[in-house]
Amino acid sequence: MSGRIGEPIRSMRARMRRVVARIARSEGLTPAAMTQLAGRRRNPFDVLVGTVISLRTRDEVTIVSTRRLLAIAPIPAVLERTSAKRIEKAIYPAGFYHTKARALRAIARILREKHDGRVPGTMEELLALPGVGRKTANLVLLMGFGVAALCVDTHVHRISNRLGFVATRTPEQTEAALRERLPKNLWWTYNELLVSYGKTVCTPLSPRCSACPAAGDCPRIGVTRSR
Numbered sequence: 001m002s003g004r005i006g007e008p009i010r011s012m013r014a015r016m017r018r019v020v021a022r023i024a025r026s027e028g029l030t031p032a033a034m035t036q037l038a039g040r041r042r043n044p045f046d047v048l049v050g051t052v053i054s055l056r057t058r059d060e061v062t063i064v065s066t067r068r069l070l071a072i073a074p075i076p077a078v079l080e081r082t083s084a085k086r087i088e089k090a091i092y093p094a095g096f097y098h099t100k101a102r103a104l105r106a107i108a109r110i111l112r113e114k115h116d117g118r119v120p121g122t123m124e125e126l127l128a129l130p131g132v133g134r135k136t137a138n139l140v141l142l143m144g145f146g147v148a149a150l151c152v153d154t155h156v157h158r159i160s161n162r163l164g165f166v167a168t169r170t171p172e173q174t175e176a177a178l179r180e181r182l183p184k185n186l187w188w189t190y191n192e193l194l195v196s197y198g199k200t201v202c203t204p205l206s207p208r209c210s211a212c213p214a215a216g217d218c219p220r221i222g223v224t225r226s227r
């Protein structure tokens with residue numbers, strides 16, 4: 001299949017729907033860490049804490065570390081009173097656990113001082129919290145508040161480019177491009193599916209294209225080696 005340069009938007013949207021439906025039917029996809037965490041007690045604080053812990057950390061560690069911390073600090077007021085040492089101990093061996101412990105305490109303090117002890121529900125306010133970037137903010141909006149938001153990490157960025165849905169250099173550019181063309185009803189599942197797919201099938205170095213149910217709809221842009 002050739003590339004998709006100049007593909008009409010209607011045809012691309014139909015392709016997006018087919019690809020998402022086919023990937024969703026794939027077997028062996030493991031739910032992303034935040035889906036597993038949010039499934040228990042879906043609220044913005046849990047999602048915010050889990051996403052901060054998840055940065056540069058494996059899913060298995062994120063899940064265990066977040067549950068351990070939420071068990072001792074289930075609300076912002078308690079988190080603020082918990083010592084950095086105790087937070088570190090709870091989230092270890094998450095990457096940058098030292099820095100994250102301080103960021104989490106600072107976030108809890110700001111939530112009390114500026115937001116009445118609650119996680120704010122706008123992108124602007126979330127981005128003003130320490131350690132919170134667009135990926136985290138979008139995930140909190142999507143999973144914590146149920147707002148349609150597009151969370152683009154390295155997997156979503158890479159796979160969207162391979163599929164020719166976007167032609168971008170950074171996750172931020174991918175988010176902006178997808179906002180214009182991805183049908184809104186797919187926003188809820190797009191991140192979760194592609195993160196899981198990026199870890200199991202459409203992997204960074206050598207994607208398993210021979211086993212991919214979306215192969216017939218994928219121009220495989222930039223793929224030089226596959227299985």
Ligand code: SF4
Pocket residue numbers: 159162163201202203207208209212213214215218219220223226
């Ligand atoms: S065909 Fe290959 S590059 Fe395209 S989505 Fe499937 S695994 Fe990824």
